[in-house]
Amino acid sequence: MEKSVIVKNVSKKYKMYAKNSEKILDLISPKGYGKSFYALHDISFEANKGDVIGIIGVNGSGKSTLSNIIAGIIPPTSGSVEIHGEAALIAIQSGLKKELTGRENIELKCLMLGFDKKQIVELTPQIIEFADIGDFIDQPVKTYSSGMRSRLGFAISIHIDPDILVIDEALSVGDQTFADKCLDKMNEFKEKGKTIFFISHSISQMKKFCEKALWVQYGHVEQYGLMSEVMPEYEAFIKKYKKMTKKEKKAFQENVRKSRIVNA
Amino acid sequence: MKSAWKVIREQCKSLYLIRRLSLYELKSENTNNYLGMAWVVINPLIQIFIYWLVFGKILGRSNDIPVDNGVPAPYIIWLISGIIVWFLIQPAIIQGSKSIYSRIRFIAKMNFPMSAIPSYVILEKFYQHLMITGIVIVILQFTQFKISIYMIQLPYFMFAALAFLFSVSLITSTFSTIVRDVHQVLISLMRMMFYLTPFLWEPARLADAGLPDFFQKILLLNPMYYLVQGYRSTLLGASWYGIDHIGYTAYFWGFVLVALIFGSFVHLKFRDHFVDYL
Numbered sequence: 001m002e003k004s005v006i007v008k009n010v011s012k013k014y015k016m017y018a019k020n021s022e023k024i025l026d027l028i029s030p031k032g033y034g035k036s037f038y039a040l041h042d043i044s045f046e047a048n049k050g051d052v053i054g055i056i057g058v059n060g061s062g063k064s065t066l067s068n069i070i071a072g073i074i075p076p077t078s079g080s081v082e083i084h085g086e087a088a089l090i091a092i093q094s095g096l097k098k099e100l101t102g103r104e105n106i107e108l109k110c111l112m113l114g115f116d117k118k119q120i121v122e123l124t125p126q127i128i129e130f131a132d133i134g135d136f137i138d139q140p141v142k143t144y145s146s147g148m149r150s151r152l153g154f155a156i157s158i159h160i161d162p163d164i165l166v167i168d169e170a171l172s173v174g175d176q177t178f179a180d181k182c183l184d185k186m187n188e189f190k191e192k193g194k195t196i197f198f199i200s201h202s203i204s205q206m207k208k209f210c211e212k213a214l215w216v217q218y219g220h221v222e223q224y225g226l227m228s229e230v231m232p233e234y235e236a237f238i239k240k241y242k243k244m245t246k247k248e249k250k251a252f253q254e255n256v257r258k259s260r261i262v263n264a
Numbered sequence: 265m266k267s268a269w270k271v272i273r274e275q276c277k278s279l280y281l282i283r284r285l286s287l288y289e290l291k292s293e294n295t296n297n298y299l300g301m302a303w304v305v306i307n308p309l310i311q312i313f314i315y316w317l318v319f320g321k322i323l324g325r326s327n328d329i330p331v332d333n334g335v336p337a338p339y340i341i342w343l344i345s346g347i348i349v350w351f352l353i354q355p356a357i358i359q360g361s362k363s364i365y366s367r368i369r370f371i372a373k374m375n376f377p378m379s380a381i382p383s384y385v386i387l388e389k390f391y392q393h394l395m396i397t398g399i400v401i402v403i404l405q406f407t408q409f410k411i412s413i414y415m416i417q418l419p420y421f422m423f424a425a426l427a428f429l430f431s432v433s434l435i436t437s438t439f440s441t442i443v444r445d446v447h448q449v450l451i452s453l454m455r456m457m458f459y460l461t462p463f464l465w466e467p468a469r470l471a472d473a474g475l476p477d478f479f480q481k482i483l484l485l486n487p488m489y490y491l492v493q494g495y496r497s498t499l500l501g502a503s504w505y506g507i508d509h510i511g512y513t514a515y516f517w518g519f520v521l522v523a524l525i526f527g528s529f530v531h532l533k534f535r536d537h538f539v540d541y542l
Contacts, residue, residue, distance in 0.1 A: 027442070027443070099296060100292050100295075104288065104291070107288075112285070114376060
């Protein structure tokens with residue numbers, strides 16, 4: 001199997017400043033100052049071409065940070081990410097300019113993604129058809145409903161034809177018919193041998209669509225394997241966690257948080 | 265030096281992109297107003313009117329100001345031929361400085377060099393500058409300062425202004441992304457520069473006011489001084505400013521070059537981590 005994404009020992013640290021003065025100290029002192037928080041700690045995994053991988057984990061476990069690192073939006077603090085091909089992130093906040101019309105936004109985004117004039121002329125009708133928002137395409141995006149906005153954003157992102165697709169909760173806003181349309185499109189991608197990372201809190205959607213699962217727990221990879229094997233364990237963990245008393249929950253959270261904070 | 269080359273190459277490669285993006289920028293900035301693009305012209309006109317009223321009338325600067333070739337020019341003519349540079353520099357510096365941190369969310373994962381962001385923001389301001397300059401040239405045709413051979417300096421000074429703005433914006437956009445306060449400092453600094461550059465007063469006044477000679481020399485260190493005087497000589501057909509002050513021309517381009525090299529260096533050094541500073 002050909003590899004498409006190789007993530008090796010990736011960590012992402014964020015500085016935690018109590019005061020603004022600490023920020024300045026950190027900038028000035030050569031060693032850095034203050035406490036850091038590990039959003040991700042020593043993550044390693046590999047993905048093959050054609051894999052559809054669901055990233056699961058509770059809130060604050062680093063799913064979005066990981067997806068941003070895979071898509072190349074934020075650099076890791078240490079470790080390496082090897083990407084074979086073009087990666088694209090599709091998120092709810094798809095970065096449309098609200099004063100411009102839908103059609104103008106299509107050109108703008110395509111331009112920024114490095115398409116030339118001819119390609120843009122070719123792509124625009126396809127994107128408009130997929131977004132399916134009718135006459136609104138020539139209205140400013142600020143007049144769109146949130147559903148329409150995400151449809152347009154999704155339509156653009158999906159037509160840029162990336163080799164690696166990272167979908168961060170983007171499907172949860174569309175209605176059922178649009179979600180189905182997107183799933184169809186993604187199945188098409190799957191057949192073409194593209195790698196898809198899928199983040200969603202809808203477990204049923206995950207089970208239906210993904211073959212593999214990457215369970216990220218508090219910055220670590222807890223498990224990585226087939227969806228049918230990982231998901232039951234994840235569900236078991238959720239169940240166990242829900243059963244804990246309030247005190248136990250708090251102690252558990254506190255413990256985890258402490259382990260992610262280091263000096264400098 | 266290497267990084268400066270890299271940045272320049274990136275600019276050349278994304279020329280089409282920079283042009284299109286700056287047009288969209290212009291559009292999205294003005295579509296919300298009923299008068300649309302007209303504001304690009306109305307705003308400067310109002311400001312010119314106020315400066316003329318306060319400095320020309322109330323403070324009694326109604327006497328004519330001799331330009332480089334000795335021809336006296338009415339204050340209002342003298343004012344508009346120079347202040348248009350300010351209407352380019354001021355917004356371009358301010359917007360250029362915040363160009364990266366205000367757009368990085370929107371732009372983070374796009375396939376184009378980040379050094380193109382300040383340039384398209386500056387180019388957008390330059391379109392507005394072209395419109396205002398055009399209007400000023402038309403106005404000047406109704407005075408004794410008609411189009412002359414000196415006008416061929418105009419493209420040169422426009423290019424000089426763009427080169428200056430781009431080099432400075434590379435530095436400011438990088439530092440204000442890392443430390444937001446830099447932008448605030450810059451705003452105050454620009455407000456100061458407006459009064460310390462001969463936009464509202466002519467350099468001869470400094471000696472009249474009894475200010476020491478070295479004070480004038482210090483003011484000359486400001487590259488905007490070069491630009492505003494150059495524009496004036498060009499539009500009023502007064503002199504070949506760049507050639508007559510060849511030493512000053514060398515200083516100006518030296519400043520731009522150093523700023524470009526330093527700006528490219530810091531830009532390339534930090535740009536992969538811009539997102540972390542949000």
